[in-house]
């Protein structure tokens with residue numbers, strides 16, 4: 001049986017693949033340190049678990065409206081107003097099976113064959129694949145390291161063609177952890193308005209910032225920008241709920257309606273119990289991100305200091321998310337490897353440290369290290385990476 005052309009060239013998500021590989025090696029008795037994970041290592045807070053149990057006991061185990069229960073939509077609306085100063089109505093919100101599926105569904109409903117979407121690189125691995133699955137073409141614009149991996153309005157202007165339909169902005173970014181400032185967003189926003197582009201603002205890391213920089217949603221900068229933006233977010237990172245699979249999109253009524261129609265023929269509603277758990281997450285007085293931020297900040301500082309000491313490795317210090325994105329091309333070439341991908345494979349083989357090669361993020365000279373593991377493990381991982389480089393330099 002031949003596989004459909006649509007998915008023949010589809011590569012599996014490298015982030016998920018590395019995490020799975022590290023887990024498998026661990027299960028087989030190897031002392032592996034996995035820096036691949038794109039998920040907080042904290043437990044989902046107890047009051048959220050309790051809300052899920054209560055929902056089950058109350059029999060909330062049936063289909064719900066496709067776009068999510070009304071109470072959860074209201075809680076998302078309150079969140080967007082409280083945190084982002086944005087006002088939405090229920091028909092401008094869809095609750096989805098994770099932020100990833102919000103993006104997938106969005107591309108399916110906005111793209112016609114050959115439409116282009118501007119994807120600033122380094123990018124999260126799933127954007128280009130999802131765009132291609134919807135018949136679109138990712139138009140990659142390189143965010144240069146000297147500009148903290150961010151793209152400029154001039155670069156955006158140059159990349160726009162008659163086929164450009166949308167742009168993705170992911171701030172704080174996965175994999176670089178960099179953030180756009182308000183004035184940078186305003187400048188990019190003007191180009192989007194001039195060329196009538198839809199803006200897809202992936203704000204999944206908005207709560208995980210370790211500097212005094214404030215997260216700004218491009219949608220909150222003007223009514224004009226809000227009307228051309230779809231905000232993507234969810235509870236995966238903010239409430240340590242990656243496995244529950246709840247995300248959302250907030251945007252123009254026509255787009256949300258089309259996404260809901262499509263979901264009604266694909267996922268139907270996101271899991272009912274997970275929706276009640278997410279309702280508790282958004283309605284709670286507690287803010288789990290306070291503790292998470294403290295712990296992540298300590299780990300970031302510890303890992304960063306050790307990584308930049310390694311010969312042939314340079315790294316910008318990120319502002320948010322939970323990844324370091326060092327350039328290791330010099331370390332790899334100095335030690336005789338043909339590519340960073342080979343270097344990453346040898347590191348796993350020899351030192352049992354699993355990291356994600358930058359090639360999947362559109363930045364083949366770099367690697368992504370997640371610091372969603374304990375400080376002790378991070379220190380041990382840095383020690384092994386250093387030993388690996390030094391052994392190969394001999």
Ligand code: PMP
Nearest residue numbers: 098099100124174204234236247
């Ligand atoms: N966007 C980015 C930038 C991400 O890193 C992730 C990672 N999970 C997602 C979206 C998807 O999140 P979710 O787990 O809610 O699908």
Ligand code: GLU
Nearest residue numbers: 013015016037038039174
């Ligand atoms: N977003 C996370 C990552 O980049 C989780 C894995 C995934 O969904 O790709 O690692």
